[in-house]
Amino acid sequence: MGTDGYGSGTGVWGRRPGGRQAVVAEIIRRLRSYTVDAGQVGHAFAAAHSLHTTDLQALIVVMDAEQAGTPITSGELGAQLNLTSSSVTALVDRLERGGHLRRDRDASDRRKVRLRYAAAGAALAREFFAPLGRRTDVVMAEFSDAELDTIRRFLAAMQASTRAHRDEVRAAAHDRPG
Template sequence: MYRRRETHREQLVAEITNNLRRYAVDAQQVSHAFANLHGLNPTDLNALLAVMDAELLGDPITPGRLGEQLNLSSGSVTALIDRLERVGHIRRDRDTVDRRKVLLHYADQGMTLAREFFRPLGARTDTVMDRFNEDELAVVHRFMVEMSESLRTHRDAVRAARPESPRRPTG
């Protein structure tokens, strides 16, 4: 049977797709190593990442938004936050504008542990990025933003297509 020869573009797309998949798996393994080292389960880790991402965007997350993101019940979110706060990974603060609202922040102790663990990876990442000029980094950035958006859109579509089921406590 005749097999059409792939174009250079098709080869690149296939290689990039494989690289993204391997990167995702490797990143997940590094995250799980951090979690295991500090006695965190996958839900704890996802919560910490959500808190960190929200802070980096300058929009600290509320317990309600965290529950929505992690698909957890109110009681499960409370237990999760209590546990992470007790071990020093996060802290709760009242919103300065609306005192009824609670905002979650990465606690200093948790941030210190994360920095110590991820500092060598940060140095390696900086070394790689130093090999690219500003124009190349801009293209890579645009690519990553669009790929991340594509992945989140697919994730949301998969979630929406699932039959409604009660939230299961995790943690």
């Protein structure tokens, strides 16, 4: 692991790096800052609609799965959010009552129930996040298709790296006695 605690060796906690190290350090700093800012926007949405932080995380997971064409089950949602079965049931019940989610039987296996974003919940999210979407579109327009592809590959690799670390941390916590 590097001197900044993130494996880059950039030394952002003490010395001032130069060249590539400076760029890497700035990218890491901006990713952290973006995460905090995006989290605050998410918290504002959650507060405006009387949602818990976990509710918002669940909605994002459900939305992403649905957009990828692979709607998620309650069990899969629980695994992604590291929640117990009873916690997921309470979460999904709460989101369904609030009009944010709906449960649909899987067309190929009627025993499975898939979670989908409900129309009312999607409308609330669209209304709240539309201004951010417009700002995002403006930023994206500043980059060429090739640059966007590089950014996409970078973010996908960062996400995979972070998820791998998350899974290792979860496993270590699970293996600890007591």
